[in-house]
Amino acid sequence: MLKSNYRWILKRADEEKVRALTDALHISTLTARLLVLRGIDRPNKADIFLHTEKAQFHDPMKMLGMKEAAERIIRAVRDQEVIRVFGDYDADGVTSTALLIRALRKMGARVTSYIPNRFKDGYGPNVRAVEKAEEDRVGLIVTVDSGIAALEAASRARKLGIDYIVTDHHEPPAVLPNAFAILNPKQPGCDYPFKGLSGAGVALKLVQAVCPDQLNDGWIALASVGTVADLVPMRDENRLIVSKGLRAMDGGSLAGIDALKIKAGINGTMDSDMIGFQLAPRLNAAGRLADADAALCLLLADSAGEAAPLADRLEELNRQRKALADKIMIEADKEASGYYRRGDKALVLAGKNWHQGVIGIVASRIVEKYYRPTIILSIDEQSGAAKGSGRSIDGFNLYRGLERSSEHLTQFGGHQMAAGLSLPEEEIDAFREDFNLAAAESLDDQAFVPRLAVDGECTPDQITVDQIEELDKMAPFGTDNPRPTFRMDTVRLSKISAAGREKAHLKVTFQGREKELDGIGFGLGGRLEQISPIDCPTVIGNCSINEWNGFRKPQFLIEDLCIDGPQIFDWRSEQRIREKISALPSESATLLAFHPESAERLRIGNSVTLFEPGMSVSRPNLVLLDLPEQEDQLSELTVNSPRVHRVYAVFYHQREHYFSSFPSRNHFVWYYALIRQEHSFMLDVMAQKIARYKGWPERTIHFMTKVFFELGFVKIEKGLLTENSAPVKAPLTASLTYRKEKKQLELEDLFCYSPLSSLKTWFEKQMKYRDKATEPEGTMNGL
Structure with missing residues (x-):
């Protein structure tokens, strides 16, 4: 038995709807089932989902506040007022800022920018930044990817006579900023048909409103990067933004994005994973370690020569970010292992001067390894204050857990899966105890096994290049539209080995009824010793096309597996x-x-x-x-x-078999007939003669002799065998030697x-x- 690493949650689709989609769109059952599971069960909607080129953007004027915001921006451009874009330091915030600045410049605006420093300014617009804008004679402030909760900044802008427009996508608080206009599809009273836009997505809608005839591929490429980076639902308009953005990036969009692709080693067709795992981390690195100016300047660069050194800078910052995260991970992991062995249901880990820009990354990695709600705290040795970042698991509301432990905290905020907090160093132990208690009360033992949603079942024979290409029409993949995950039940293995550096990966070949299917489990090489070649594992994973030397083959990317029975x-x-x-x-x-x-x-x-x-x-x-x-x-x-x-x-x-083959009854009959014919002979001499004549091993002859001796058929004295002239009739099985050797042979x-x-x-x-x-x-x- 080999246990799985995850709890598999197999989704069930309405098979009648699956058949209806299959017939209407002439698609495979696998693809139809995925669409139904995602709530896309009408043929017209499913057709648009599979063919994003048929989709249309929603009318930006349907968003509450858009008319007022667009008119105010157009007036500011006409009157040559200075417009300042307030952005944010993450990838969504930086791409939103670059997108709006590029559009305003295209309109002929006088535009400047401000992005807060994570360490000096904290998150979002602040009063100091507004006052600086007033000093710089700014007439209009437009926030992107932030501002919906910045009440003081909006109030200060109004007092200073600066019009203040908020564009944001985060959940609005009960009290909204006193702004000239607010663009947020989630705000009360907004009838915009899609609520899941990113900050860059909301900025794109504003640009569509003020530049309806000038929208270009570079702007959409920026919006697509922000959309993927911020993990918003890959549904509705977000899929259209990302689909168009990926196509734009394939053709070469902006100098800065092209430079990032070169640094990331991307030279093939772009997909959402390349944005999420290659481009976005490099953009985020600037804001994590210093300020986001380098990232913004890169995205505003208009030539390869201007972009290249900025991309180099981000690459270096990303390298430093990785090194810092790895170093802190080693230290945090040592601490985590002790609390884990102790039985803690949540992990609160603290270190002196751990870099605050990467502790969120480390928290995510600790959660991945131990699957416990995790808080990583960085203690400032001078002030004694600890600031931290937390990540949670399914079933535990991190924000509520912090509320339960709030008597120890100076400040905290966040949501169910992620949060930030600060507290005095001397309160850490007490906070750890209370936070653990909150986790223990909310989580049972099963909750500490991560869940893995499974879309359906398949066989090796079903996974073909054509089938995968059809499944890929459901891309771009992301939050709420994950890459399809399938289960193959008790599938036979024709090959199994470890592959890659240090044999880190598991490489298999699945045997279907009609054909074989290659499989690879990245990071699962350690399981090779836990799988017998005759095992028939049940595997979970997704499908891809392996292209090599001009050949295209389907393969199954294994995420998890189990083996039932002995x-x-x-x-x-x-x-x-x-x-x-x-x-x-x-x-x-x-x-x-x-x-x-x-x-x-x-x-x-x-x-x-x-x-x-x-x-x-x-x-x-x-x-x-x-x-x-x-x-x-x-x-x-x-x-x-x-x-x-x-x-x-x-x-x-x-020893090996005592005999190359166990002597049959005919062997014994022939040998006994010889004994009766000769009556008496020297055993060793006769054994050699028989061996040469019959080709039997001498040990076979000595064995049969011992059996005859035990049955009383012969006598042996000083090597001379003599026939017993009046033996008692007995079966061969009456000999202990015969029975013992036969049983040993059978064993x-x-x-x-x-x-x-x-x-x-x-x-x-x-x-x-x-x-x-x-x-x-x-x-x-x-x-």
């Missing part, structure tokens, strides 16, 4: 037995021998358990070092050991020389008896 590992010809055994966790493995001398001959040591009749084994891994005297001994042991799910078959025996055939599949069948049969015997009374199969 597993049998063949170590019968293994030369590195001691090395293999040492790799097994000692607390989960029993080394069992039926003969005391086996451990000594194998040079294993004194950790071997000697078989006793009626015994049971309590550990899940059972290493069978040698052969039992009788098959029933091993059968009894297996039935008595319900916790054993993996058997490692060594079955050491000192060797069954356990030492049979195919591994036959060995597994034998153990499965015993375990069925075992499991049936331990089944609770009244249990019904299938319930």
